[in-house]
Amino acid sequence: MTAADPIVSAATPPSTLPTEPTRWTLWSDRLNPILVREVLQSVKGRVFALTVFVALLVSVVIAVVTVNAYEPRGDAGRMAFNAGIATLMPLLIFVVPMQAYQSMRLELRGGIVEQLLLSRLVPRRILWGKLQAALVQFVLYVAVLAPLLATSYLLRGVDLPTILVSLLFALCACVAATAFAVSSAAQGVLPAMQPLANLATAAGLGLASFAFVGFAGSGAYTYSVGWLVRSNECTLTIVGIALATAAAVVLSLLVAQSFLLHAFENKSTGFRVFLFALPVVAFGWVLAFMPRSSHDEFLAVFGMSLLVVGIVFGQFMVTEQRELSPRLRAHVPKSRLASLVAAPFLPGRDRGMACLVLYLAWLGGLVAVLWPGTSSRWIGELLRSAGLCVPYAIVYLGLGRWLRGFLPSSVAGNHVARVLLPLAVVVFMILPALVDLMLRGDVRGWHVGHVMNPFWTIDVHNRAEAWSSVLPWAIGVSIGGLLLQVPAMVRGQAEVAAAAAVRRERARTA
């Protein structure tokens, strides 16, 4: 029996049951099934009908008010646009994302998502389907309010570029908010995360909507977009916002995917590749759009920010389970070279440490290569701070990797380690201060007892006059910390090499 071979001869179907594929059926085969279903459900559901009706009603009211308030050379057109955008944005950054959130929560609560995962839909396609459905809703809501936006243009309230840029930003906000909502819903896989996910999503999207209604209603949004459109920074801002949206969406989807994937699937490589891609995108944007005179400032600020991002990612990388899952062992690259290159990107805390070290080198190397040579005083301080962050990153993340080894090898052990590591930083910051308080009666100033407090130590030692004395220590600690991690990194690499050798041997004997 096959899918094409009916199990039993079909009984007489009701008249509504299609027997021949229609043009729509054939065309819709190319679409993501989640998109088809979400749109079908939305169209048949009450929420969509209600919100469209309310949006139409509001746009009629705005139109009537605008017509009544119309005066030649008055600002009725601008008022109509402000009101239209203030109506549109809550739909796009609250209603659409919340519908995606509810849809995901329903699938998780009812166990439907498990049924989906057993089909050919991989988590990535499920999540993309939800984003595509959000895009369709974006188009529908914009279409509903389009007459109002067109009216505001015809009344000479706003020019066409302002409308288009406003809609582009609205699209970015809608997609990013939907990705965030879907990601929050997916985290509800863990029962402990559900209340947090509900709260974060409702509060985050609700506050963003309220803030935006106020911003747009006051006219500040239209004014800002209008100014931006006429300024020289229009392209770089639009590209910057588009890139930031893309990064936020990819990160949200990676997080959501990691909660939906089979426990033995690879959940780490996506994050690690994303981390390595971030500096390329950020520095590429700087080089492409920023004037050469500002390169040093942007490289320094982005370099520092990306270092902090790397440390946050590093905390997750060094607290993973140590070994490859059976599935991953069976799928490592066969060739020696490919397995060597791929190893730091494969899951496992030992390989995570190696990945972090490579990232620090990658980031430092890019900044060094692209550095224009000039720097002001504050940039110098920022770079020295970044330099001092490196030994702390190596020491604390090494400590996190070591701590993780004492915890159970389950996923729960990863979560505990991710709480323990920041806790350890806090303890190392508070303990010397308490000792000072008990012995001296106050915490007067930095001394060597506070050396494990990264924030205070960096703040005290990032000045040019202190730099020469602290630099040898920073280098020494970094090298010492790295040397301590070498056995683990080699072990991580060796595990991949051994799995690759097994695959080669199997291929040879097959």
Next chain:
Amino acid sequence: MSAPLLEVRELWRSYPRVQAVRDLSFTLERGQITGFVGPNGAGKTTTMRIAATLDVPDRGDVFVEGTSVLVEPRAARARIGYMSDQFHPYPNLDVLEFLDFFARAQGLRGRQRLTTVRSVASFCGLLEFADRPATGLSKGMGQRLHLAKTMLHDPSLLILDEPASGLDPRARIEFRALLKELAAAGKGILISSHILPELGEMCDAVVVLERGRRVVSGTIAEIQKAVQHEQAVTMRVLGDADAAERFLLTWPGVGSLRRDGARFVFPFAGDETALGELLARAIAAGVRVVEFTRTEADLEDIFLQTTKGNLQ
């Protein structure tokens, strides 16, 4: 020799403070319906979820047609239809749209999708409900829809977790008939249920679990043979029941006799020849026997004999 349809090999799975599955091994062949029996918390659902690639074991593996569910979960999924014990269809979709969506999710396209949805809906008796909202179906029809959705990609192995719970007797009978038809078509079915007589009627084999450990497994006949050291015999007589009782009490091999009016139930240690001899001698002794049956242990007896009722 081809690999068994399902092979569970030395499976271990623990949760905090609970060892859900301990060293569990068994196999299931094509066309076979295997009942998965055990008290609550015995590890049935855990094992089924591991086999369906929705959970991972601490040790051991499960193979579907020789494919490891741990190494190749995606390949294994194409061969598995898993029907969980809970079913929540999407709101705002009717029966046909629901099946159509899952058919799309299974990669079916165009005419093939329409044909499959229709034939599966027809097989499960859903055609006349095609326009009904999927959320508005009765429990029995909902289970049919759940089964139909599970069968869309024509899996060779069906894993059904408590599929008959909550169904009325008629719906159960119809559901059982569906499963028998599927087994006849060559599907392997692993089914868990608390309704043991029903499982006994449809299963070729059973695996009995207790506290995560397999206590007995095999075909029903094998297990009956293994657990039934003494066969239970029922005898009903006309006339002098006291004389019949005296006769039975003196006969070697007759165990503790239970009497209910003119009806006697007793365990008998002996083969069929000895049982025939008993009947012949009773008649010769003037006992007017009108009913004489040997009762085989059913699944409930097997379950009660093999498990101790330990919960975890």
